[in-house]
Amino acid sequence: MQPRCLAKVNGFEGDVCALLEEVREERLSIYDVPIASVVEQCATFLALFAQPDLELAGECILVSAALMELKSRRLLPHQPPQDASEEENDEEIRARLQQRLDEYRRYRDAAELLREMEASRSRYFTRPLALDIPAPVRPLVALPEPAVVSLLSALKRLLEAADSAEPVEVVQREKITLRMKMQEVWSIVRRAGEQGVPFPKLFRGGCSKIEIIATFLALLELLRLGQVKVKQDQPLGEIVIYAS
Amino acid sequence: MRPNHDGKHGGQPRCELPLERVQQALESLLFASPEPVSTHRLAKALGVPESLVEEEMEKLVKSYSSNQRGITIVKVADGYQMCTHPDFAPFVARLLEAAPVRLSRAALETLSIIAYKQPVTLPEIDAIRGVNSAGVVRTLLDRGLIEEAGRKDTVGRPVMYVTTKEFLVYFGLRDLSELPSLDELSPEAWSK
Numbered sequence: 001m002q003p004r005c006l007a008k009v010n011g012f013e014g015d016v017c018a019l020l021e022e023v024r025e026e027r028l029s030i031y032d033v034p035i036a037s038v039v040e041q042c043a044t045f046l047a048l049f050a051q052p053d054l055e056l057a058g059e060c061i062l063v064s065a066a067l068m069e070l071k072s073r074r075l076l077p078h079q080p081p082q083d084a085s086e087e088e089n090d091e092e093i094r095a096r097l098q099q100r101l102d103e104y105r106r107y108r109d110a111a112e113l114l115r116e117m118e119a120s121r122s123r124y125f126t127r128p129l130a131l132d133i134p135a136p137v138r139p140l141v142a143l144p145e146p147a148v149v150s151l152l153s154a155l156k157r158l159l160e161a162a163d164s165a166e167p168v169e170v171v172q173r174e175k176i177t178l179r180m181k182m183q184e185v186w187s188i189v190r191r192a193g194e195q196g197v198p199f200p201k202l203f204r205g206g207c208s209k210i211e212i213i214a215t216f217l218a219l220l221e222l223l224r225l226g227q228v229k230v231k232q233d234q235p236l237g238e239i240v241i242y243a244s
Numbered sequence: 245m246r247p248n249h250d251g252k253h254g255g256q257p258r259c260e261l262p263l264e265r266v267q268q269a270l271e272s273l274l275f276a277s278p279e280p281v282s283t284h285r286l287a288k289a290l291g292v293p294e295s296l297v298e299e300e301m302e303k304l305v306k307s308y309s310s311n312q313r314g315i316t317i318v319k320v321a322d323g324y325q326m327c328t329h330p331d332f333a334p335f336v337a338r339l340l341e342a343a344p345v346r347l348s349r350a351a352l353e354t355l356s357i358i359a360y361k362q363p364v365t366l367p368e369i370d371a372i373r374g375v376n377s378a379g380v381v382r383t384l385l386d387r388g389l390i391e392e393a394g395r396k397d398t399v400g401r402p403v404m405y406v407t408t409k410e411f412l413v414y415f416g417l418r419d420l421s422e423l424p425s426l427d428e429l430s431p432e433a434w435s436k
Contacts (some may be wrong), residue, residue, distance in 0.1 A: 110359075
């Protein structure tokens with residue numbers, strides 16, 4: 001169950017989304033809702049999380065903004081309709097807003113159905129994509145000679161550093177799979193976007209030899225699959241990895 | 245490669261499949277392929293007509309569902325896929341230490357708009373949701389659930405988005421027509 005952001009105001013106690021709904025449906029007067037207090041309660045609630053919950057925070061901001069909009073509209077002097085046609089226009093605007101709200105609700109309900117479908121489909125496990133099956137014939141990414149040499153010498157430096165850093169007394173078997181590392185490298189590179197990731201950044205400080213090798217293999221595999229690119233602007237310069 | 249005994253096998257394809265073994269062959273193809281495979285691809289791999297594949301697949305699916313098996317064959321994204329039986333999902337999840345993957349509410353909302361209105365642009369999505377959806381759309385693109393499909397010929401030429409085959413696979417749909425009809429979600433339906 002997802003946590004909900006709760007608020008307590010005059011005559012209402014519960015989820016802030018429900019609060020907004022109540023106000024929109026005019027079951028609760030916007031004048032009775034002290035927005036500052038709602039915002040404060042949201043902030044207090046969100047501060048309880050060790051890790052910021054972005055979705056929840058976004059929801060709180062959205063609700064507060066919507067409440068503010070509603071209130072400011074109400075507080076502004078209401079222009080009396082000048083003639084009959086103007087009044088009709090008001091009606092039209094109302095109808096259009098209602099229509100938009102209806103449309104949104106339809107998609108929101110459709111999203112609920114998708115949620116159910118997601119849940120039932122997630123009960124069917126399929127075989128994972130086999131990485132060891134050779135990929136269909138596609139042009140190999142030919143790495144220019146210097147790139148390969150540079151990568152290898154960079155690897156050598158890392159391994160040497162790991163050698164001296166590795167404590168001898170603790171023997172711990174780590175379970176590292178190539179797939180895991182591929183996903184890790186891929187997400188690091190992808191997150192970096194256009195700036196790319198400097199080669200050493202792929203390796204966490206103080207990681208073991210086997211981990212370095214696995215990460216390196218993962219990088220090569222991603223290169224082979226054409227998912228990442230390697231660039232070195234000048235000889236002995238920094239090697240940077242980009243998402244293709 | 246040419247057959248060795250020209251006289252005996254003259255002109256026949258090298259790996260002809262006896263009719264009675266087509267079903268078995270289909271079973272092995274499905275096992276070997278982690279993604280849904282269309283009848284077209286199955287037929288091409290076996291060198292038999294698609295109509296035969298359809299017939300034999302139907303029998304195979306039936307035999308899997310009638311004999312109590314731990315594997316089931318589902319029809320999804322215009323193809324067939326072997327999956328574990330849903331009854332054993334908790335155990336499989338425990339074995340694989342798989343955490344359930346769920347999309348956020350915002351992602352599902354955006355995805356449902358794209359699924360029903362495709363091709364659709366970001367401003368159109370924003371107008372329905374009433375909030376900026378650029379971040380959510382990026383997430384959906386990254387997950388391969390949607391893709392770009394050209395640009396709309398209006399002001400600013402916004403990119404249009406459509407759902408992908410991965411979308412169908414993710415929700416276990418054969419095709420988009422299997423999405424529940426929006427009309428069923430009429431205003432009456434949600435005035436509980």
